[in-house]
Amino acid sequence: xxxxxxxxxxxxxxxxxxxxxxxxxxxxxxxxxxxxxxxxxxxxxxxxxxxxxxxxxxxxxxxxxxxxxxxxxxxxxxxxxxxxxxxxxxxxxxxxxxxxxxxxxxxxxxxxxxxxx
Amino acid sequence: xxxxxxxxxxxxxxxxxxxxxxxxxxxxxxxxxxxxxxxxxxxxxxxxxxxxxxxxxxxxxxxxxxxxxxxxxxxxxxxxxxxxxxxxxxxxxxxxxxxxxxxxxxxxxxxxxxxxxxxxxxxxxxxxxxxxxxxxxxxxxxxxxxxxxxxxxxxxxxxxxxxxxxxxxxxxxxxxxxxxxxxxxxxxxxxxxxxxxxxxxxxxxxxxxxxxxxxxxxxxxxxxxxxxxxxxxxxxxxxxxxxxxxxxxxxxxxxxxxxxxxxxxxxxxxxxxxxxxxxxxxxxxxxxxxxxxxxxxxxxxxxxxxxxxxxxxxxxxxxxxxxxxxxxxxxxxxxxxxxxxxxxxxxxxxxxxxxxxxxxxxxxxxxxxxxxxxxxxxxxxxxxxxxxxxxxxxxxxxxxxxxxxxxxxxxxxxxxxxxxxxxxxxxxxxxxxxxxxxxxxxxxxxxxxxxxxxxxxxxxxxxxxxxxxxxxxxxxxxxxxxxxxxxxxxxxx
Numbered sequence: 314x315x316x317x318x319x320x321x322x323x324x325x326x327x328x329x330x331x332x333x334x335x336x337x338x339x340x341x342x343x344x345x346x347x348x349x350x351x352x353x354x355x356x357x358x359x360x361x362x363x364x365x366x367x368x369x370x371x372x373x374x375x376x377x378x379x380x381x382x383x384x385x386x387x388x389x390x391x392x393x394x395x396x397x398x399x400x401x402x403x404x405x406x407x408x409x410x411x412x413x414x415x416x417x418x419x420x421x422x423x424x425x426x427x428x429x430x
Numbered sequence: 431x432x433x434x435x436x437x438x439x440x441x442x443x444x445x446x447x448x449x450x451x452x453x454x455x456x457x458x459x460x461x462x463x464x465x466x467x468x469x470x471x472x473x474x475x476x477x478x479x480x481x482x483x484x485x486x487x488x489x490x491x492x493x494x495x496x497x498x499x500x501x502x503x504x505x506x507x508x509x510x511x512x513x514x515x516x517x518x519x520x521x522x523x524x525x526x527x528x529x530x531x532x533x534x535x536x537x538x539x540x541x542x543x544x545x546x547x548x549x550x551x552x553x554x555x556x557x558x559x560x561x562x563x564x565x566x567x568x569x570x571x572x573x574x575x576x577x578x579x580x581x582x583x584x585x586x587x588x589x590x591x592x593x594x595x596x597x598x599x600x601x602x603x604x605x606x607x608x609x610x611x612x613x614x615x616x617x618x619x620x621x622x623x624x625x626x627x628x629x630x631x632x633x634x635x636x637x638x639x640x641x642x643x644x645x646x647x648x649x650x651x652x653x654x655x656x657x658x659x660x661x662x663x664x665x666x667x668x669x670x671x672x673x674x675x676x677x678x679x680x681x682x683x684x685x686x687x688x689x690x691x692x693x694x695x696x697x698x699x700x701x702x703x704x705x706x707x708x709x710x711x712x713x714x715x716x717x718x719x720x721x722x723x724x725x726x727x728x729x730x731x732x733x734x735x736x737x738x739x740x741x742x743x744x745x746x747x748x749x750x751x752x753x754x755x756x757x758x759x760x761x762x763x764x765x766x767x768x769x770x771x772x773x774x775x776x777x778x779x780x781x782x783x784x785x786x787x788x789x790x791x792x793x794x795x796x797x798x799x800x801x802x803x804x805x806x807x808x809x810x811x812x813x814x815x816x817x818x819x820x821x822x823x824x825x826x827x828x829x830x831x832x833x834x835x836x837x838x839x840x841x842x843x844x845x846x847x848x849x850x851x852x853x854x855x856x857x858x859x860x861x862x863x864x865x866x867x868x869x870x871x872x873x874x875x876x877x878x879x880x881x882x883x884x885x886x887x888x889x890x891x892x893x894x895x896x897x898x899x900x901x902x903x904x905x906x907x908x909x910x911x912x913x914x915x916x917x918x919x920x921x922x923x
Contacts, residue, residue, distance in 0.1 A: 342862075346485055380799065
């Protein structure tokens with residue numbers, strides 16, 4: 314592959330990443346009225362929903378977009394979700410271990426991953 | 431270095447810079463606001479229950495249409511439905527406040543009319559309606575008889591500003607509980623209040639605390655929209671527009687006050703303070719346990735002291751407690767730069783040098799800018815979800831209140847007050863916004879959700895179409911609707 318082509322690919326990836334972020338504003342609806350509520354099969358997911366509603370749903374209602382872009386359609390693995398929660402990103406604040414414990418964050422991630430199915 | 435290598439190097443550098451900028455600032459500064467009101471509406475409004483979704487086991491009906499700025503509903507002993515029309519809407523549209531009796535076929539008979547609005551909440555008890563409304567310029571609790579006679583139970587409430595007198599609610603102790611909103615978004619009168627319209631009419635009006643507070647002495651400079659001159663003014667917290675505050679200045683508390691829940695005997699007398707430090711305590715309801723709950727509309731990102739990222743909060747009310755306005759969101763202090771600042775706006779500084787208490791934590795956190803308003807608890811096994819509170823969300827008023835990535839609110843949610851879990855109950859089949867935004871015939875702006883006395887049905891008051899633009903709200907008269915949710919087939923879901 315030529316260097317020029319590599320540059321073009323890098324630029325394309327940038328554009329695609331930006332499009333992905335912007336597309337995240339419109340995210341799929343997950344809720345009881347339309348029969349698309351996430352199935353919570355584990356206690357971690359049940360706990361995660363309550364924690365998500367306390368810390369996350371304010372800006373990402375039900376995982377969809379609200380004040381902030383939706384997060385239920387982002388192809389992020391669990392470790393990256395954890396990193397974003399701990400470090401914050403842009404207008405999203407970081408959440409320390411004092412605010413959300415490691416066990417609580419595990420539960421939130423379990424719920425978020427279920428939201429994305 | 432070859433030209434190609436230089437190009438790659440520049441691109442890699444650009445990617446690295448973009449990644450750092452994105453991590454630091456995110457997409458928020460780049461995104462346009464997409465509020466639910468940021469749309470066009472030609473009319474007429476059509477309401478079709480087929481465009482509204484509720485969980486399996488329930489069904490939706492239209493009870494009444496063609497209402498102008500309806501805000502609440504109540505029921506008499508026979509289960510007859512009465513709906514309140516506010517007589518005022520944001521956007522400075524003044525109509526006649528009315529209490530209407532709704533017949534089974536959707537017909538509307540006028541029970542009473544008022545002289546000034548808004549009439550924001552109504553309760554029925556023992557042959558009388560109690561309305562959170564206005565008497566002249568001031569907020570008031572009004573008694574309305576079934577024959578339409580209107581008398582003032584309590585007048586002189588400080589309702590001349592952004593937020594008004596809300597949610598007249600009959601308590602288990604036989605007293606009328608009500609919420610009184612603040613004059614301002616975050617404690618400081620500014621040009622946003624001129625845009626609301628009231629600063630021109632009441633240039634000396636400002637917030638009044640319920641107890642003495644001591645100021646840090648912060649002041650905010652703005653242009654002066656009250657004069658034609660190109661002048662600026664300096665305004666402090668709890669002070670009239672153009673009046674500065676000083677460090678350690680004590681602002682005397684007084685009753686009645688702003689940002690509070692108060693109560694009064696149905697016969698009248700002096701109001702009693704229940705709790706304070708709210709911003710706009712719009713929805714009040716007693717749980718089956720007898721405990722009082724309030725849903726408080728949180729800060730906007732507007733005015734001299736904009737506050738970013740604060741969702742509406744549901745509280746179990748503790749008598750006498752201070753709930754944190756204007757320096758807290760729930761139990762979080764607003765001067766936390768990580769939490770309440772962002773790329774284009776710093777977190778607000780603290781207005782009070784000493785706080786009256788430690789604000790209680792909320793029972794549930796609701797969506798930012800959802801405008802979570804009228805609510806009630808399910809008490810009936812026939813309807814289900816006994817002990818859950820159903821909250822109507824008027825929906826965002828972006829961009830006036832701040833920017834949103836997508837419409838927020840425009841639905842009814844069911845909240846477990848013990849766990850804080852919030853579950854959608856009534857949404858549009860196209861849930862991406864109000865009907866006028868999605869081009870459907872579903873919900874516009876739900877503003878109150880009230881159960882019938884036997885708890886078997888939930889009436890949802892839909893304020894109607896209110897579009898938004900940079901010039902502010904544009905509410906449409908005659909577009910209000912009352913919906914009803916019942917168990918499908920009349921049985922428990």
